[in-house]
Amino acid sequence: MATLGIHKDFLLEFAKLEKPVQKRVHEIFGKFREHRHAGLHLEKLENPRDSRIRTIRVSKFMRGVVLAPDSGDSFLLLKVMAHDDAIAWALSHRATVNSATQGIELRNDIALEQATADVHDAPAATESRLFTDVADKELTRLGIDPDLLPLVRNLSTEAQLDALRKILPEQQYDVLAGLAAGLTPEDVWRESVAVHAERTAAEVRQTPADDELTAAMARSQGRIALLSGPEELLDVLSRPFDAWRVFLHPSQRRIAYHPSYKGPARVTGGPGTGKTVVALHRALHLAQQLPDDAPDESVLLTTFTRNLAADLRHGLELLIPDEALRAKIRVVNVDALANQLVREDRGGPLTILTSQKEIHSRWNALARKLGLDYSDVFLDQEWRQVVLAQDLRSPETYLKASRSGRGTALSPLRRAQVWRAVEGFTRELRQAGEWTFLQVCAEAARLLEPRTDRPFRHVVIDEAQDLHPTQWRLLRALVAPGPDDLFIAGDTHQRIYGNKVSLRSLGVNVSGRSHRLRINYRTTHEILQWSASLLGGERLDDMDGGSESLTGYRSVLNGGHPELRASTDKAEEIADLTARIAQWVNDGVEPSEIGVAVRYLQLGKEIAHALVQADLHVRLLGTAQTAGDGICIGTMHRMKGLEFRCVAVAGVIDSVVPLASALTPAEVDAQQHREDMLGELSLLFVACTRAREVLRVSWHGVPSPFLAP
């Protein structure tokens, strides 16, 4: 049977073609089942490096490049490029099989020969080499070709390795990038080699092939998708920007499509590593595994905020066209679900107290009334981080409770005073018929705990790092403990709401079922490196008693360095930013592909005003002005989970980043002060890592201390 494979690059290039050319591509390849090579008019080249690489005319100006293995009835769509580029690419490349993964590799033979010759001719360098600590035998075991060793051995910097990205065989580059990013050969073996091998047996069984390359196509998960027929080709080509639907990296696929986990499982990884993508695929897998009689909404896919839930819903629509299957999955944010459960129990809507300012003012009034010398911030934090976090319901339990994580000790007498304040605060809320979000979650969990039936069979959680212990308690109660109960995606480097948890203490044990992703698909290497350097190698908790770092975190893309711009005052910064954004638009960037992140909304409003004055359309998140396709302006919090081609982070000045009012004064609680600082730093990190191609960071006056080298 004819086999059609599509290379990820093909899809990405296809996405950029004009509509009529895209239509031609459909016509040419749409009937591939009926074709053999001869019927497709694949053209042979003169003196190619690999006679199996052919080209095909798409239009007067465009050509496709196809790998046509000798078996005669399978082919792989590799590239679609401008005529001359396609010919040059096809002439210089050769397809080989990686010695470690047995997957297909495409190498730029001509460029590699040239680079190797340059190494021979160059004078012996004195600086230390990138891979000195890795033996030849080890490199070969990881799939590095012996004939590339001289070139690899000569590399001194990551920048030199980056420069070879386009010409090295992809999997060999991946291995080298992993080693250069600090992973041990064992880590690299596990993450970049063994994952492919794991797939091999199953794939080969599914796709028996007598041709070596055809078999290797089946082993190239993540870069090559084998399509079942013309309908699937059409479907893939119809949404070319959503490569994540088809091209899961084996390290992602292994996690998302693991047949069944014995208990809670987790995926972690830096920004843009595809945690959300994995969560979406996991939800699909769980829905597919449900018994036929399982009711709709048996699987819950949930996250922190309403906006993020809307994004997940959109992602599921792309991933699961089958409405009946999609209906098995309910998408809703945790607070909204809690609200619904409590509302149904009470038989009416709840009044939610959302304003943090109002909450603080009530604590203040209460402290005055009771004659207590605690600040509103202290009392509110004590309530949320100790009382609600541990679900303490009596003065006795509070007296004995651990207050680890809080920076000030409280004597028994002072605990009794604080408890009085907590009682007073909650009594006032009760009397006014008001709730805070966390109270609603706590109540929802309480309602569920005695029940033997649970609302869901499986729960998939995204952005898990931001959830409060109370929300975790609810999530735990939504599903009976057992296989595939909870699937958790999160990254503690992006914790921006100050909610620290120990999963284990909440009855969620992921040990032996926790996986880390390290390849970033969103941001360029340059943006990633700069953004990660903001964190200064900070090791954070992993929500499970261990610590987490960004070691081995790397990008598959290259681009320019972040633009850093200083201005003397705010007006100048905004004018400068407006000019730069206008230039992006002039250069062809769609306004909706531009994001502006700010620490507080008022600055966003001022920037929006300036952009509108310059005839640019804007959307201001968190206001009524959110409709349309304009430039997206939002607070750093709102930027969470979003991504844009170009991102400007503006107003990164001292006293705003970190925002003084978001910091617990060190004298109130030194430990909390440090945590708040870390939260502010993570916020800047989150904002910067929203950029796909261009990141611009600006300030006026004194820059944020986080920007100091």
Ligand SMILES: Nc1ncnc2c1ncn2[C@@H]1O[C@H](COP(=O)(O)OP(=O)(O)OP(=O)(O)O)[C@@H](O)[C@H]1O
């Ligand atoms: N295997 C893949 N192939 C192509 N694109 C991918 C792949 N995995 C993820 N992506 C893309 O990378 C980007 C980041 O993915 P995603 O949002 O899932 O990452 P994340 O780890 O959840 O990020 P963050 O933590 O920053 O929110 C998205 O544009 C997604 O479509």
